[in-house]
Amino acid sequence: MEFHSSNQALVALTRLTLFEGEQIAPRGQSTREVLGVQFTLSNPKNRIITLPSRRFSLPLAIGELCWHLRGDDDVAKLAYYANSWLQFSDDGKRVQGSCYGKKLLGGTPKNPDHLSRMINLLNTDPSTRRATVSFIDNLADFENSKDISCVNSIQLLIRNDSLHMFTLMRSNDVFLGVPYDVFLFTNLLEFISLRLKIKMGSYRHFATSLHMYERNMASCAAIEKEKNFNSGESPKLSSESAFYRLAEIEEIIRLGGTNIPKDPELQIYIDSLLNYRYRKYEKSA
Numbered sequence: 001m002e003f004h005s006s007n008q009a010l011v012a013l014t015r016l017t018l019f020e021g022e023q024i025a026p027r028g029q030s031t032r033e034v035l036g037v038q039f040t041l042s043n044p045k046n047r048i049i050t051l052p053s054r055r056f057s058l059p060l061a062i063g064e065l066c067w068h069l070r071g072d073d074d075v076a077k078l079a080y081y082a083n084s085w086l087q088f089s090d091d092g093k094r095v096q097g098s099c100y101g102k103k104l105l106g107g108t109p110k111n112p113d114h115l116s117r118m119i120n121l122l123n124t125d126p127s128t129r130r131a132t133v134s135f136i137d138n139l140a141d142f143e144n145s146k147d148i149s150c151v152n153s154i155q156l157l158i159r160n161d162s163l164h165m166f167t168l169m170r171s172n173d174v175f176l177g178v179p180y181d182v183f184l185f186t187n188l189l190e191f192i193s194l195r196l197k198i199k200m201g202s203y204r205h206f207a208t209s210l211h212m213y214e215r216n217m218a219s220c221a222a223i224e225k226e227k228n229f230n231s232g233e234s235p236k237l238s239s240e241s242a243f244y245r246l247a248e249i250e251e252i253i254r255l256g257g258t259n260i261p262k263d264p265e266l267q268i269y270i271d272s273l274l275n276y277r278y279r280k281y282e283k284s285a
């Protein structure tokens with residue numbers, strides 16, 4: 001399946017899971033599931049979900065992106081946007097499995113991070129098939145940990161002078177996960193393409209288990225009926241430094257800072273974060 005936008009993809013994938021999914025109950029939770037689903041997003045810039053029935057949280061998506069860009073694993077910084085993140089921490093302090101940015105960017109001078117290694121491979125051999133990173137290792141506590149990475153791996157390929165990303169997921173919730181996963185990994189694709197100074201190509205996503213939980217089926221039924229939607233295009237960022245600036249500004253806003261830098265190319269994201277902070281503290285007042 002190929003889609004022009006995340007909006008189009010979400011409607012189609014929700015419809016697929018609703019009408020073709022089989023009933024299962026992992027860990028006793030009633031679920032509808034489709035196996036081996038693959039789709040391509042031809043324009044990864046069209047990554048923001050704007051469907052009224054979904055109520056996508058752009059501040060949460062931005063906050064998660066910045067958390068990964070900093071190579072963080074502190075759960076409190078995500079819980080600021082969504083308290084549900086706390087239930088995935090084994091010790092109430094750290095995220096063990098889903099800290100993709102830490103696993104991708106958490107290198108040392110003697111042991112370069114995985115992203116730098118992939119970029120070096122792509123610069124040295126633009127046709128390489130070895131630019132890949134795995135997020136699950138054999139030490140993962142599959143029986144007892146609250147958070148096992150849903151993403152198995154990502155791979156980067158340069159073809160036709162464009163950078164393409166392939167994301168392989170062992171488990172993907174079409175309602176809760178797909179909107180934020182696509183936002184995150186297409187942004188990482190754009191970030192890496194800017195770092196390589198190469199055109200951004202397509203984004204390809206493969207889910208071994210695409211599913212929805214019974215508790216979300218009513219919401220999914222509303223999504224499936226959506227017909228008129230826009231492209232959900234995100235702001236155009238000119239360089240990798242824009243991503244780092246965004247991560248710095250997000251932290252200033254989240255920590256309650258008032259000296260917010262002006263940054264025209266990031267203003268849509270900045271306004272979204274500021275509006276969220278205002279609403280959050282207005283509720284707690």
